[in-house]
Amino acid sequence: MSIKCKKCGKLFDYSVGGDIYPGGKEKEDIDCPYCGENNGYVMTSGFVNSYKLDEKESEKMDKLEFLIQK
Numbered sequence: 876m877s878i879k880c881k882k883c884g885k886l887f888d889y890s891v892g893g894d895i896y897p898g899g900k901e902k903e904d905i906d907c908p909y910c911g912e913n914n915g916y917v918m919t920s921g922f923v924n925s926y927k928l929d930e931k932e933s934e935k936m937d938k939l940e941f942l943i944q945k
């Protein structure tokens with residue numbers, strides 16, 4: 876699910892990683908990768924990794940181009 880930053884208005888997404896175990900969950904901030912603004916939090920025992928959505932899209936395009944050239 877993509878998030879629109881409340882401060883700069885850019886789209887980004889996040890994933891939760893690390894060791895997931897029952898209990899020991901804490902609030903992990905979801906920070907905007909563009910401007911660093913906090914955009915809420917998730918409850919997890921791992922960590923939150925936020926990334927820029929437009930960069931991910933361009934990455935997909937590169938892979939697509941590679942497949943076409945092949």
Ligand SMILES: [Zn+2]
Binds near residue numbers: 883884907910912
């Ligand atoms: Zn932002």
